[in-house]
Amino acid sequence: MEAKQKLDSLVDDLSKANKLPRLSAAAHDVDKIIKLLSDAREQIAGAMDPHTASLTMTKLQNPIKTTFEKVNDHLKAASSAHKKVGRSLDKHFPLQQLPTDNDSMGDHLPLINRAVAMHLLREGQFGVASTFIDEVQTKNPRATPSSFDEPMDEDEDDEGGEGDEGDEDDTDADADGSLGLAVSTDDDYDLSSLHSQELQDKFAEMYQILQHLKAQNLIPAIEWARANSFELEARGSNLEFELSKLQYVWLFKGPAVNGLPDDQHNGRSGALTYARRHFGRFQSRHLREIQQLASAMVFAPNLATSPYHQTFSIDSAFTDVAASFTREFCSLLGLSAESPLYLAVTAGALALPRLMKYMLATRSKGTEWTTAQELPFETPLPESMLFHSIFVCPVSKEQTTEHNPPMVIPCGHMLARETLQKLCKGNRFKCPYCPSEGLMKDARRVVL
Ligand SMILES: [Zn+2]
Known part of the structure; x- marks a missing residue:
């Protein structure tokens, strides 16, 4: 709770800082000065009368001076706001020495670079990602580009363990498996093996479809799901049906809700036509739900009090399908829905206070933490972070x-x-x- 109060007051200071005049105003004033100066230059250059020059210069003095002062005021306000946030940060979250005795990632710089590059790519920060990759590769030039090995292996192995049952001789295999990072050569983690351009194209497609979903346009997502229906079904995913179902509900709501043109492709008749055309392929797996969707037609005038009320509620439907879409899209790429780097950093930050407490306690007692495979205490992670x-x-x-x-x-x-x-x-x-x-x-x- 204490941490929450600290955070609240920090957020407060930050929002105060945000209310201050933006630096865009200063940039605007700088543009104004440039315009004043270039206008004056043109006037002088085009003038026949030699007096024009001195006259123009004199006229220029005051406006330039006041605009400069304005720029300075903006900068001062902004920098004092920054300082204030910095002070508030220092006050609420004083610098603490991090426990660095066991830096288990210290020897794995290539892995860390790869995770960072991957994170940037999957977050859609393509420009930053390519600069990062370029810089890493200029620093560590490699004579031979790495071969086309499996590019997406940074995902946690959730399924894992197939073929391991009852095998008494798998100790060696296990050792290699868990130490895989250590025995691999750096080349395996060479950033060129990321196939970053390929990934970038994929994620660009994902973000485009997500943008449409945000604007409540389901069609591109449905087309993607249809194009990948074989792989999705093999994973047991209902994504294509969920999207199509929402499209039916969305049309059903009619132009007053969905804002689509008021014609035969919209409203209840539009929904029925859509269902006739597209639901056939889902009948074997989702017959009951399709029947419910059709029966809802009867309750159309009073859907809110009908048993179908829940099915037709779309409050969170678009965010929900967007989340499912992201998850399925990433899984077809062999990636988890959440960035592993984000998860690792967040989980680490949550566990850090206890880790620091523990380190202090053991240091003062002169004892040491020797178990390499497990933490000597529970880490308070939310359920979503337990795998x-x-x-x-x-x-x-x-x-x-x-x-x-x-x-x-x-x-x-x-x-x-x-x-x-x-x-x-x-x-x-x-x-x-x-x-x-x-x-x-x-x-x-x-x-x-
Ligand atoms: Zn027994």
């Missing part, structure tokens, strides 16, 4: 890791693999929780 469930072995009380994954044994109980190996006599083990016995080869790895 992997954590399993703690009920016997060893250790958190499972890549190297010591959770295993399910035939009776259904779950243990960490190392625990299981310790329990093993020969090839057999006895479950510590029930009277069952099992064979090591029947234990299956669980991917959470």
